Amino acid sequence: MRKIVSPTPGACQSQVYSTVIERLQAREPFLWLNPAWKPAAQSLPSLPYGWRHVEDAAARLDRFAPLLADLFPELESAGGMIESPLLSVSRWAAGKLGADAQSAGTFRIKADHQLPVAGSIKARGGIYAVLCFAEKVAMDGGLLKAGGDYRCLREPAVRSLFGQYELSVGSTGNLGLSIGVMGAALGFRVAVHMSVEAKEWKKERLRKRGVRVVEHPSDYTAACAAARQQAAGDLRRHFIDDENSVELLLGYSVAVPRLRKQLQQQGITVDARHPLFLYLPCGVGGAPGGITLAAKLVFGDHAHCFFAEPTEAPCMLYGLLTGRHEAASIGELGIKLQTDADGLAVGRPSGLVGRLVNELVSGCYTVRDGELYKALLELEKDEKISVEPSAAAGCMGPERLLSTPGGQSYLREHDLQKNLSHATHVIWTTGGSLVPAEQQEEFRRKGGSLIAQV
Numbered sequence: 001m002r003k004i005v006s007p008t009p010g011a012c013q014s015q016v017y018s019t020v021i022e023r024l025q026a027r028e029p030f031l032w033l034n035p036a037w038k039p040a041a042q043s044l045p046s047l048p049y050g051w052r053h054v055e056d057a058a059a060r061l062d063r064f065a066p067l068l069a070d071l072f073p074e075l076e077s078a079g080g081m082i083e084s085p086l087l088s089v090s091r092w093a094a095g096k097l098g099a100d101a102q103s104a105g106t107f108r109i110k111a112d113h114q115l116p117v118a119g120s121i122k123a124r125g126g127i128y129a130v131l132c133f134a135e136k137v138a139m140d141g142g143l144l145k146a147g148g149d150y151r152c153l154r155e156p157a158v159r160s161l162f163g164q165y166e167l168s169v170g171s172t173g174n175l176g177l178s179i180g181v182m183g184a185a186l187g188f189r190v191a192v193h194m195s196v197e198a199k200e201w202k203k204e205r206l207r208k209r210g211v212r213v214v215e216h217p218s219d220y221t222a223a224c225a226a227a228r229q230q231a232a233g234d235l236r237r238h239f240i241d242d243e244n245s246v247e248l249l250l251g252y253s254v255a256v257p258r259l260r261k262q263l264q265q266q267g268i269t270v271d272a273r274h275p276l277f278l279y280l281p282c283g284v285g286g287a288p289g290g291i292t293l294a295a296k297l298v299f300g301d302h303a304h305c306f307f308a309e310p311t312e313a314p315c316m317l318y319g320l321l322t323g324r325h326e327a328a329s330i331g332e333l334g335i336k337l338q339t340d341a342d343g344l345a346v347g348r349p350s351g352l353v354g355r356l357v358n359e360l361v362s363g364c365y366t367v368r369d370g371e372l373y374k375a376l377l378e379l380e381k382d383e384k385i386s387v388e389p390s391a392a393a394g395c396m397g398p399e400r401l402l403s404t405p406g407g408q409s410y411l412r413e414h415d416l417q418k419n420l421s422h423a424t425h426v427i428w429t430t431g432g433s434l435v436p437a438e439q440q441e442e443f444r445r446k447g448g449s450l451i452a453q454v
Contacts, residue, residue: 020321024366025333027311029396031365031406034320036358040300043359049250051297057128057250058257064131067150071185074116082123084111086262089427092382093398100402105423106268107398109379110259113387113432118178120343120391120431121252121287126178128251129240130167134186137165159187166191168231169240170224172283172342173202174431175248179240180211193227195220197337197345201436219337220284221329221348242284243326243350252290256298263424270299274422279397281390281430282307282316282364283344289353291428296360304414305357306401307364308393310372312339317364319349326351340369340446341390343430362410365400367393373447386440387432394427 016035023030044050065080075082086108093107101107112121134153138144143158152158166189169179176192183190191212194203196219203213216223224243231239242248263270270276276299280288288307295303307316312335319328329348330337337345375395379385401407411417435443 017321021333024311024314024318024330024335027335027366027368029311029366029368029371031306031363031400031404031410032317032321033363033406033410034358034361036320037362038359040296040360044296047293047356049246049293049356053250054253054257054294054297058254060131060135061128061251061254064135064150067153068117070151070154072117078116082116082127083258084113084115086259086266086426087111087383087385089379089383089385092378092395093425095382096378096395097398097402100398104398104402104420105425107425108427109383109385110255110426110428111385112255113385113391113429115433118174118181119434120174120177121281121428122174122178122431124255125245125248125251125286125290126169126175126240127182128254129245129247130179130182130186130188132247133165133167133238133240134162134188137161153186162187163189164236165189166237167240168193168227168237170195170220170227170242171198172220172345173198174343175242176206176211176213177202177434180206180209184209184211191227191230193223195223195345197339197342199342199439201439205434220346242286243348244352245286246352248286249290249293249353249356252287253294255291256294259426260298268424270302270424272302273419274302274424275416275419276303277397277401277423277425278303278305278428279394279426280305280307280428281341281344281393282309283313283346283390284348285316285350285353285357287430288316288361288428289350289357292357292360304362304410304416305360306362306397308344308397309364309366310339310341310344310390310393311366311368313337313341313345313347314364314366315346316349316354317366319351319354320358320361320364323358325349325354341372341393343388343390344393363406365396367396370450371396373443373450376443377447380444385429386435387429388435389443391430391432394429397427398425 069075069080093101115123167183168191170193193214231237282288292305319325322328372389372392375392
């Protein structure tokens with residue numbers, strides 16, 4: 001095991017730092033509060049991305065919407081918009097939190113496990129990244145003009161041009177699915193480098209789309225490195241870098257202005273008296289990072305964002321704690337990524353995201369696999385919602401906030417207790433709607449066997 005590096009000066013007090021390290025090494029589920037957090041007025045101005053970048057991403061998706069509606073029948077009724085519903089989960093909250101649920105406001109699930117086309121949160125960022133590249137290639141080739149009808153990208157000449165390029169990505173599963181489905185639909189060649197954590201059914205789904213699946217016996221970080229190396233210097237290979245892609249980040253960010261509209265439609269206000277809590281499953285960090293950036297831009301200090309990670313893969317927490325970001329590997333802690341939360345099974349965080357959210361994210365919490373399966377079963381029983389294990393990580397957020405000393409400390413420090421009954425808690429799911437029936441049944445079986453251990 002490598003020597004654990006001490007925190008950067010001023011990152012946190014030495015005793016607190018040591019205690020957090022011990023809890024991580026013990027695979028203990030707990031809530032960590034980010035000591036680097038600052039009010040939005042202080043943190044946002046220094047960031048390289050702001051509201052205009054979110055607006056630009058939303059406008060690009062609007063331009064592509066007619067084409068997407070033509071390519072995917074499931075998007076026709078929505079006019080080509082890829083979006084998920086905001087669902088009430090009051091029955092689940094009452095069962096999970098008991099009396100606390102009645103005094104803690106309202107509970108919603110942002111159901112990204114239902115996102116059309118790719119069936120996961122990656123449908124936003126992954127598809128957006130493919131569309132960015134397609135737009136550039138078509139415009140550079142003189143086959144698409146600004147202000148033109150993007151449905152022309154279905155024409156044989158454009159598809160022939162796209163076929164000269166290969167998209168590649170490293171993935172534990174869901175990002176590869178979104179890029180593979182979108183890339184293949186436009187006519188690109190696609191190679192998805194899958195890490196050892198990736199599920200077989202996701203590989204088969206890609207192969208049926210004509211996507212080349214490259215299997216690696218190593219973890220996500222190594223699969224990404226291999227894909228990056230293969231694409232280096234090859235102008236006909238475009239590597240979508242989950243660890244460093246601004247396009248992915250901004251694709252995810254578009255969810256927040258749409259969330260704001262959904263909240264308004266449901267009569268939910270977000271302001272000083274009506275705080276918003278977001279519980280975001282985190283792997284390498286792109287999706288929760290993009291959502292957190294946009295949430296702070298849209299709602300300011302009234303939005304409180306918490307990242308959820310497996311106890312067996314707390315890479316973002318470790319990167320933020322040490323201030324070393326992508327240089328921090330959980331292997332230094334003796335942790336070996338032994339988790340069924342394949343979408344979150346990442347050993348090193350994105351440095352791009354870590355630096356971006358360093359002063360924005362309120363904290364991170366860790367969850368055991370048994371808790372994931374328990375939440376999965378509870379959602380099915382109480383709300384008829386089916387998700388994969390990694391998508392259930394957000395479900396532990398309200399409990400960590402409302403029922404732990406750390407959570408109570410956060411509420412006191414931010415003067416939130418007096419307005420808690422007016423709060424809205426949004427649990428963000430990731431994937432699940434495309435899970436085969438036999439795999440979902442396996443989740444139920446395994447969940448039943450693990451539930452006694454929680």
